[in-house]
Amino acid sequence: MSANGQTIIQLLEQWTPKYYAVPDDKIGLQLGTLNKKIDNVMVTLDVTEQVVDEAIENDVGLIIAHHPIIFRPLKHIRTDFSAGRIYEKCIKHDIAVYIAHTNLDVAEGGINDMMANALGLKDLSPLEEVHTEKLNKLVVFVPEEAHNNVLKSIFAAGAGWIGDYSHCSFNIKGEGTFLPHVDTDPYIGEQGKLTKVNEIRIETIVPQSIQRKVIQAMLKAHPYEEVAYDLYPMDLKGKSFGLGRVGRLPRIKTLEELSELVKLNYDVTMVKTVGILNKPIHKVAVLGGSGSRYVQQAKYAGADVLITGDIDFHTAQDALADGMSIIDPGHHAEKIMIKHVAGYLQKEFDSKNIGTNVLESNINTDPFTFL
Incomplete structure (x- = not known):
């Protein structure tokens, strides 16, 4: 089944998030809508009129490009000029244009x-x-029998890295107390009775960019109905991009x-x-x-x-x-991005059984001819 345009861009932005871009860069959706099914997506360095014609011929619903099609403020959209014809053709043929510019430059593997x-x-x-990634410390309290499962889930979600060391954590044994009230369904203990449990306090580092993913993994693996956890901002410098x-x-x-x-x-x-x-x-x-x-x-x-x-x-x-x-x-050496971005999307689609086709533009957009 073909993917929604928003789903495709969410997958791309897992690699090239917008906050990697330099201030005021012209990135993101510049034309059209992502709220539609995309049967064919095409990757290109530039969006020229010839590239749009190629997209039309291949029934492309989304173009992903590196160089913005709207870089300077528009004074007009005249269809007797090339820029105006590009916008007109994209709109008439329902082609959305998304730009990954300096965020693709900055990204790891970009x-x-x-x-x-x-x-x-x-x-x-x-x-x-x-951009330097902000780090938080995650602290969560886990019953002893669930400790390994929760810890493995947190690490699998990407937490626990310090430099080139992975699976970094600190674990302290202690005693937790709680009193389940009416309408609770406690994993351990009974309603109306104070419960004491042997628990382990897990401490580990979580990059802010994957914080939600790590928390979701931790909550899914944790056996408690209500999970006790804390997040603390850290002064420790994270990875630099x-x-x-x-x-x-x-x-x-x-x-x-x-x-x-x-x-x-x-x-x-x-x-x-x-x-x-x-x-x-x-x-x-x-x-x-x-x-x-x-x-x-x-x-x-x-x-x-x-x-x-x-x-x-x-x-x-x-x-x-x-x-x-x-x-x-030459500037056009950046065309190296076409096969790599297309390859990344195809790999993501294959792993998620997405039927959207990924095309690489075959148009040479270099304005220079060397004689």
Whole structure:
């Protein structure tokens, strides 16, 4: 059975939540409605008129794109202009358009990880942090015989991580008391009688982003009719998410060798390279999209080269004078997202027996032709 559009986006936002996006970014549903069944969803980098025609031909009800179709304030919607024709065709053919922009850049496994992984970079970290996950401490009191089941359920829902350590908790034995009143159905004890129970206090860490999921798992596994639990905010810093990635090559390459690897693995016909071609490169910064303002940041992070799009002449001059290398594969290198986002959705659909078809756009939306 085909999924509702809202269900599809909920699955996508489990990976790329909106709060990952930089302030004022143009993300989310930009055209149409998600309150409908979607037989076919198509993933694309850009929404051009040709992409919309492709969607119409394939009976697509939802387009998921990286670049917004509405980025600047609209002054008019004229159907004798290309932008107006895009909106008109989408509306006439009931095609919704959803945008995952900087939230897809920032997400773990998102565009910047895709670009870094394509080059085999290791020990990745964000180039610029934009979001640090808030952590809470969950405390719950469990009868001894249910302790293992509740603890396993909490961990399975994603709680208990500290850095690279999982299943972290603290458990203290004690005595719990309660007095069931009228209309209760106690798991232990009797109505009107004070009950004393050997219980275990479980303490563990829960990222705020999965707090609801963990609480639901805990309540489902807990045998009590009324569960005693607390949540405390913590000053401990959670996982950081950000734009760009900085990592190390498995082995040192020259700037020229790395440029050839970028061309091959990003599927681009040419790159613009700034720097001495035989310069040894070990540490690399990558940033999808336009990265001119991140050159110095990459240098401060210890990178030997920044791989990013849309480097202008003067930025290149300044970088060269400063000893910083750049490889510019063009903005369109972000097309790497199409197969990965489509693959993610297909995997989610298969695991949930959703019959919606996932299509990858075949339209080349790069405005440049290199001769």
